[in-house]
Amino acid sequence: MECVIRNGTVVTASDSTPADVGIEGGKITHIGQGLGPAAREIDASGQYLFPGGVDVHTHVDIELMGHRSVDDFYSGTVAAACGGVTTIVDYALPEAGQSIQGSVDAWEEKARDKSIIDYGIHPVILEPTQQIIDEMADAIAEGHTSFKLFMIGMARFDELAADYLKVMAQAGKHGALTNIHAEDQCLIGYLCEQMTTEGKLGPKHFPDSRPRESEGLAVQRAISMAKYAEAPIYLVHLSCEEALAPIRQARAHGQIIYGETRPLYLHLSRERFEEPDAERYVGWPPLREASQMQVMWDGLRNDNLQTVATDHCGWNLAQKKAGKTVDELLPGMSNLETLIPMLYSEGVSQGKLSLNRFVEVSATNPAKLFGLYPQKGTLAVGSDADIVIFDPRKAVTIRHRNMHSRADYELYEGFEITGWPTHTLSRGEVIVENGTVLGNAGRGKLLKRKRFTPL
Numbered sequence: 001m002e003c004v005i006r007n008g009t010v011v012t013a014s015d016s017t018p019a020d021v022g023i024e025g026g027k028i029t030h031i032g033q034g035l036g037p038a039a040r041e042i043d044a045s046g047q048y049l050f051p052g053g054v055d056v057h058t059h060v061d062i063e064l065m066g067h068r069s070v071d072d073f074y075s076g077t078v079a080a081a082c083g084g085v086t087t088i089v090d091y092a093l094p095e096a097g098q099s100i101q102g103s104v105d106a107w108e109e110k111a112r113d114k115s116i117i118d119y120g121i122h123p124v125i126l127e128p129t130q131q132i133i134d135e136m137a138d139a140i141a142e143g144h145t146s147f148k149l150f151m152i153g154m155a156r157f158d159e160l161a162a163d164y165l166k167v168m169a170q171a172g173k174h175g176a177l178t179n180i181h182a183e184d185q186c187l188i189g190y191l192c193e194q195m196t197t198e199g200k201l202g203p204k205h206f207p208d209s210r211p212r213e214s215e216g217l218a219v220q221r222a223i224s225m226a227k228y229a230e231a232p233i234y235l236v237h238l239s240c241e242e243a244l245a246p247i248r249q250a251r252a253h254g255q256i257i258y259g260e261t262r263p264l265y266l267h268l269s270r271e272r273f274e275e276p277d278a279e280r281y282v283g284w285p286p287l288r289e290a291s292q293m294q295v296m297w298d299g300l301r302n303d304n305l306q307t308v309a310t311d312h313c314g315w316n317l318a319q320k321k322a323g324k325t326v327d328e329l330l331p332g333m334s335n336l337e338t339l340i341p342m343l344y345s346e347g348v349s350q351g352k353l354s355l356n357r358f359v360e361v362s363a364t365n366p367a368k369l370f371g372l373y374p375q376k377g378t379l380a381v382g383s384d385a386d387i388v389i390f391d392p393r394k395a396v397t398i399r400h401r402n403m404h405s406r407a408d409y410e411l412y413e414g415f416e417i418t419g420w421p422t423h424t425l426s427r428g429e430v431i432v433e434n435g436t437v438l439g440n441a442g443r444g445k446l447l448k449r450k451r452f453t454p455l
């Protein structure tokens, strides 16, 4: 065998088993006791073996509101790998008038020579014309089996809702999942205008410009649209009970709906907006009241939510601080490197998630929902050897200076956590070992994904 990882505990969404793992040709070929010798031996005594994290919501290299994000597919995927994420699915934002294939090609061009981990692409639809709807079947056949809709101003959703409904229906018909950013533009637009008029500027006022009701209202609307489109939907970055309650109800009635949350809403709350330089915390939707953090953990535990994904988008503080009015504040932040360790430390160590549920929401469910399972998202014979060897006792103080994103600040600066990867393997290659990056730029491959099947 090329490589054996010995004496660790192999953790999947269903089991935790002491076992050795054998690797050949980039795949897991053996899981069992006392495997024979290999060219490379790694001792994982006292450590867990997790399937590499699958982060299905990233914006590694984008332009937004006149700013270019600071990461590219090298720094972004190095950050991912250092934190134990071995697959990302990034959103391809189209330019005006661009075809779906054109936007996917442009994205692959950015990633191809840079990514150190495998990556998929979700096409974003900002112009739901008949021509774009006609292109969807080809994109799905090419392995891009999910699309993103924004219910907010940048997508002119309120104006074009009837056309977006057709997009959902087309996705459902051809076996793709529709990802939806659910916030109600009517409420947000009204509140932002009012707050600007009243001189309520800056991050302190930001959470009131996009209230929980705006998220709940949009989620309810998306659910009803999806019902009549006969299409499965996946609601991204949910933050509050107003979003979770209608999903719970619709799922109980048999509708095929999934919910994602984001580390932000598990680890931070809106009091942060009282701090200096609070622009660093701005995301869409905003941080909520502290009570909502428990709501999100409960949602993950009881399957009201199925995944955690970062919405990673690295900015420098000067970019975050450039906007003045609440609607000019630049959303997003670097988050890929801390996704897995923070979820483990705050979730598993604190008793909020079981070890197996942690693997399920960070790797298995996202891989299944986005057509990557069992190649990605589990540890099984025949799966890609995307493996995180994780030391659950390693004490880490999170510091910007140790992070690999090019963002010039760290969201969780000074947080003390327990647990960090010692090795990250991608298709059997050790790409990070004890903090040293070994994987080369461009080794990551574009993933062609299977059609959607329900969990």
Ligand code: MN
Pocket (backbone or CB within 6 Å): 057, 059, 311
């Ligand atoms: Mn996003």
